Amino acid sequence: MKPKNAVMLLLTSLIWGTAFVAQSVGMDFLEPFTFNGVRSFIGGVTLLPCIWLLEKMNGKPEVDGTRKDLIQGGIACGLLLFAASSLQQMGIQYTTAGKAGFITAFYIVFVPVLGIFLKKAAGWKVWMSVFLALIGLYFLCIKEGFSIGKGDIMIFACALVFAVHILVIDYYSPKVDGVKMSCIQFFVCGIASLPFMFLTETPQIGNILDARMPILYAGVMSCGVAYTLQILGQKHANPAIASLLLSMESCFSVLSGWIILGETLSAREGIGCVLMFVAIILAQLPDKREKLKNGQA
Numbered sequence: 001m002k003p004k005n006a007v008m009l010l011l012t013s014l015i016w017g018t019a020f021v022a023q024s025v026g027m028d029f030l031e032p033f034t035f036n037g038v039r040s041f042i043g044g045v046t047l048l049p050c051i052w053l054l055e056k057m058n059g060k061p062e063v064d065g066t067r068k069d070l071i072q073g074g075i076a077c078g079l080l081l082f083a084a085s086s087l088q089q090m091g092i093q094y095t096t097a098g099k100a101g102f103i104t105a106f107y108i109v110f111v112p113v114l115g116i117f118l119k120k121a122a123g124w125k126v127w128m129s130v131f132l133a134l135i136g137l138y139f140l141c142i143k144e145g146f147s148i149g150k151g152d153i154m155i156f157a158c159a160l161v162f163a164v165h166i167l168v169i170d171y172y173s174p175k176v177d178g179v180k181m182s183c184i185q186f187f188v189c190g191i192a193s194l195p196f197m198f199l200t201e202t203p204q205i206g207n208i209l210d211a212r213m214p215i216l217y218a219g220v221m222s223c224g225v226a227y228t229l230q231i232l233g234q235k236h237a238n239p240a241i242a243s244l245l246l247s248m249e250s251c252f253s254v255l256s257g258w259i260i261l262g263e264t265l266s267a268r269e270g271i272g273c274v275l276m277f278v279a280i281i282l283a284q285l286p287d288k289r290e291k292l293k294n295g296q297a
Contacts, residue, residue, distance in 0.1 A: 005233045005242075013249040016249040017250065022214035024100075027089070028211075029207045037193030039215055040223070042215070042216065046223060077169060077172070077185035096257055102272075103152060104155055110163030131279075132276070135275055136276035186223055
């Protein structure tokens, strides 16, 4: 992998990790559906000039799919993103930014496990990853009396939906322009948030303006900039190494929660974080068969 590609992917994970802080701070002013709705619309608008710039630099990408595939993929991804981000935003009210980041990263283990149902074989490393991650999740979330915080449950469900979201992207991305599909998904996510925002919450312009910094960071940086960096960074990159670099998001979420919000993790929670991160890394390492298939030594 070229150094510039690695830098772009690390910047992506840094932006996504620190976005947990923005989400946590944003909840001081806005309710979940309002935050996600506004954030998603900002993300979609941010990607519009990115699409124009990429086409100006590289021309229109060659894709095998049709316009119908692009729209179907964008809508499917947008609805899944709405479900996952809503669960995440509601859950983050009841847990720390660091824990939310680590539990959300559980999707990296879920993806290969769900792939079994799509007739994709899983090796021993996948099952070892699941085992380690479950132990890590126990240390991270199970408190005295074997209770689990409701925020942790919501974030866990969010990770599962994100795993499905990734598999849908994996299906459509070879067929369509990924940046355009992402732009559509953000607008769909924003539109899906509107009825819940107006029926269950009390959105006010003043509160949105008060939350302008975290919501702009989450919308512009996390949605628009980070996604574009991911697309550019993964070009001609080994997918296993790219995934490993992107999984650093969980570390950055803990570090940013500690530095910016003053959050702390107990020794027990720290052990859980380490075990989950080891599981995430192990799940992304290619096995010997994949190396041989790719012509590697």
